[in-house]
Amino acid sequence: MRKLSSLGIHLFLIIASVVSLFPFVWMLIGMTNTSSDIVKGKFSFGTMLQSNITKLLDMTNLGAAFGNSALIAIVGTVGTLVLSSMAGYGFEIYRSKGKDRLFGLLMLSMMMPFAAVMIPLFRMFSNMGMLNTPTAVILPSITTAFMIFFFMQNTKSFPRELLQAGRVDGLGEWRLFAQVYVPTMKPTYAAAAIITFMNYWNSFLWPLIALQTQDKKTLPLIVSSLASSYNPDYGIIMVAIVITTLPTVLIFFLLQKQFVQGMLGSVK
Amino acid sequence: MGSKWNKSSLMGWQFVLLPSALILLFSFYPMLQSLLLSFQSGKGTVYQYVGLANYGRLFSDPMFKQAVLNTLLYLIVQVPIMLMLGLVIAYFLNMPKLRFKGFYRTAIFLPCVTSLVSYAVLFKSIFAVDGILNKMLMSIHLIQEPVAWLMDPVWAKVVIIAAITWRWTGYNMIFYLSAMQNIDPSVYEAASIDGASKTRQFFSITVPMLKPIILFTAIISTNGTLQLFDEVVNITNGGPGNSTMTISQYIYNLSFVYTPNFGYAATVSYAIVVMVAVLAFLQLKVGGEKQ
Numbered sequence: 001m002r003k004l005s006s007l008g009i010h011l012f013l014i015i016a017s018v019v020s021l022f023p024f025v026w027m028l029i030g031m032t033n034t035s036s037d038i039v040k041g042k043f044s045f046g047t048m049l050q051s052n053i054t055k056l057l058d059m060t061n062l063g064a065a066f067g068n069s070a071l072i073a074i075v076g077t078v079g080t081l082v083l084s085s086m087a088g089y090g091f092e093i094y095r096s097k098g099k100d101r102l103f104g105l106l107m108l109s110m111m112m113p114f115a116a117v118m119i120p121l122f123r124m125f126s127n128m129g130m131l132n133t134p135t136a137v138i139l140p141s142i143t144t145a146f147m148i149f150f151f152m153q154n155t156k157s158f159p160r161e162l163l164q165a166g167r168v169d170g171l172g173e174w175r176l177f178a179q180v181y182v183p184t185m186k187p188t189y190a191a192a193a194i195i196t197f198m199n200y201w202n203s204f205l206w207p208l209i210a211l212q213t214q215d216k217k218t219l220p221l222i223v224s225s226l227a228s229s230y231n232p233d234y235g236i237i238m239v240a241i242v243i244t245t246l247p248t249v250l251i252f253f254l255l256q257k258q259f260v261q262g263m264l265g266s267v268k
Numbered sequence: 269m270g271s272k273w274n275k276s277s278l279m280g281w282q283f284v285l286l287p288s289a290l291i292l293l294f295s296f297y298p299m300l301q302s303l304l305l306s307f308q309s310g311k312g313t314v315y316q317y318v319g320l321a322n323y324g325r326l327f328s329d330p331m332f333k334q335a336v337l338n339t340l341l342y343l344i345v346q347v348p349i350m351l352m353l354g355l356v357i358a359y360f361l362n363m364p365k366l367r368f369k370g371f372y373r374t375a376i377f378l379p380c381v382t383s384l385v386s387y388a389v390l391f392k393s394i395f396a397v398d399g400i401l402n403k404m405l406m407s408i409h410l411i412q413e414p415v416a417w418l419m420d421p422v423w424a425k426v427v428i429i430a431a432i433t434w435r436w437t438g439y440n441m442i443f444y445l446s447a448m449q450n451i452d453p454s455v456y457e458a459a460s461i462d463g464a465s466k467t468r469q470f471f472s473i474t475v476p477m478l479k480p481i482i483l484f485t486a487i488i489s490t491n492g493t494l495q496l497f498d499e500v501v502n503i504t505n506g507g508p509g510n511s512t513m514t515i516s517q518y519i520y521n522l523s524f525v526y527t528p529n530f531g532y533a534a535t536v537s538y539a540i541v542v543m544v545a546v547l548a549f550l551q552l553k554v555g556g557e558k559q
Contacts, residue, residue, distance in 0.1 A: 005466075009360050010368075016357060017375035020438065023390045024378065026400065030393065038393055041400035087287035094280020102288055109295035111544055113495045115516045116537035119523055119530050120301035121294065140294040143287040173279045202383035204498045205516070209524065220385040224502055227389040234393050241386040248381040256374070263442050 027245070030238035038234040052235040059236065060222050061215060066243070068134065069218040072207075073200040076138040080196045081189055083143040088151020089181055093163070103152075110145045114205060122209050136210040137218075141199070147192060150262075154188040191262020194255055198248050219244040299541075305534035315531060322535035332536060334510050335518040338425070342514070343493045343547075346429045351485060353433065354440035355478070359470055361441070362448040373445070377438035384435070388502035391431045392418070395503075421511035424504050428512055431499050436492070440485045447481040448474065483555035490547050494540055515540050 030038045033046035056062060091103050117140075125136040162184065166176045182189070204220045211217055217225075223244055226237045252259060306322055308315040326332055357376060361369050379387065394401050395417040402414040417423045451474070459469050475482070497516040500506060506513035506521075515536065522533035 006366075009363070009366065013357070013360060013368075013372045013376075017372055019434065020376045020379055023382075023387060023394065023434070026394060027386075027390055039396045040398050041396070041403035043400055043403075083287040083290065086283045090280045090283025094277045094283070096277045096280065099280060099284060102284065106288060106291050109291050111491065111548060112295055112299055113491070113516070113537065113540040113544055115495060115497070115519045116302050116534075116541050117295060117298035118519075119305065119534055119537070120298035122523075123301075123530075124298065139290075142294075143290045145291060145295075148287060173282075177283070198381060202385075204383070204385050205520070209520075220383050223383075223389055224385045227392065227502060228505065237389060237393075241389060244386050245382050248383070249378070252378070252381045260377075260442060263439075263446075 024245075027238050027241050030234060031242050033235055033238075035232070035234040035236070038238065048235055049239075052239045055233070056236045056239045060226070060240070061217075062222065062240070062243070064215055065217055065219050065222045068211075068216060069201055069220075069244075072134050072137050072218060073197050075134070076142065076200040077193055077196045079138065079142045080144070080147055081192055084147035084192070085151045085182070085185070085189065086177070087143065087148040088153075088155055089177055091148065092152045092155040092158075093160075103148075106145045106148065108145075110149075118206065118209060121206075125210060131210060132212045132216050134216075137203075137207050138200075140206065141203075147196065150192055150195075151188065154185065158184060187258060187261070190255065190258040194251055194259045195262055197251065201248060302534045302537055305531055306538055307531075309529070309531040311528065318531070322532050325532060326535055326539065331510060331513075331518060332515075332539070335513050335515045336539065338512060339494060339496065339514045341425065342429060342432070342496060343490060346432055347486065347489045347493060349429075350433050350437050350489065351440055351482065354437050354485070355444050355475070355482070357437070358441045358444035358448055359474055361445055364453070373441075376441060379435050379437075380439045382435065384498035385502050387435055388431060388499045391427065391434075391499075392503050395427050418504055419508055421508055424508060424512045428496075428500060428503060431503060432493070432496070435499075436489070440489070443481050443485055444478060447478050451477050479555065483551060486551050486555065487548055490551065491544055494544055494547070 026043075029043060029045055031052060032049040033042055034048050037046060091099055121140055122131070125131045125139075130136045158181065162180050163176055166180045171179065202220060203218075204224065207218050207221055208224075211221065219240070223237065223240050226232060226240060305315075307317055307319060309318040309322060310316055357372075360366060361373055393399060396402075397414050397416050397419070401417070402411070405411045406414070415423060417427050455473055456469055459473060464472065495516050496514045497520065500512050500514050500517055501520075504512045506517050519533050519536050519540075522529050522536060
């Protein structure tokens, strides 16, 4: 009886794993086939990989898109880490009634749907003459309530004695932050970096609005516009999807432990 | 607490001021602008105050009604399925004697790192009329002829729901798994000695102890579903005949696809604000029980 139920559990988990992994296998296979083979559901590797890559490079400015995505994701992540950790540190270490109230107010922004702010944001950046720049994509999410919350939660376990020791040594408050807090919290920064990088790298709606010319577009925008054309070439699209997915999958496998811990840290 | 502490508290403001100002500038200020905009109407740069006219239009707008119904349908069907699935998978993966759990966990979590656009396009190709899914279903004789998944108003919704479930189940699973690891194993041992079955233990121990996390995931999933955009745009583009259109896509269309009408689009966006607030409040009421 026990054997049977354990078999059932494995069967269930195997099905769940196959369903989860299938689209990944599908995109790797698709990358090597022609568009018509993909649409006809051919499930074996073909010989079109090189021609798909060549065509993709001819049709789109893929290098630029990759560069734009990387620039936005990297600058955005660094900015978010600096600002959100500053705030998380400030709110937790120097608690006061006023700061608690402000923190509560900021948390409300987590409930605000992006659709409700996108038009004013669009007008704001348009008035500042900053539409169609990476800055416009980066700025609106450079500090998020979620990341401040994340750092605040993790700061709860930060040993305060280190700060006292630093003060005795005559360090100023900013240097305490930079030279004592930041190095101690490396794992938290790593987890936050992964989550933020993925958010920037994968974001679609705001870049779709903020970036207008081809040379400024990011990878998800390229994938979307290839797929929504009148006669989409799926072979080319699959290559673009693989290129878009590869960095985040790599980061996931390299830093799986921090990534999972990071997500857990946010609900502790 | 002496004056030194107060001085350091004042110091603390230096750390929080800039980040807080940025959130106020990029979230709260636009929210306020949206509210003001929802009382205006116009085209291009000329806008005038029209009172509640936009709100009146909202209630007689069939497209808005359709978008709200679609979005609520996704919410009511998808969120419970996904959370249950995540919970059950986490429960299995938490069994001490289960083998290969590292593999299962990685496999089921992997969809979470894909971009919404990429997986949406993948799903579009998988669900093509003569695509791989139809071919597989026909080869095992589950269906006789290909199903036009994305051309049928009902099936298209099913595809969207399947897609979101694929992307996010593992995400919720991780939260549950971590919470389960904090439950003392002796609780289960005691229950086993008392003769409680595994199913009974799941419903009488695991689910009640995970209530705060379940509430947390329910709120973030609700929030996410109400804002659904990337998948629908890239799988069906709202079709066939607006049958999969969401509120976010409607707002986008009103602002950037149809003749731009920022005022009315802002009004529609406030419908989401109200829905998010009401649903979060309800979930806290139902699930929170004065904690």
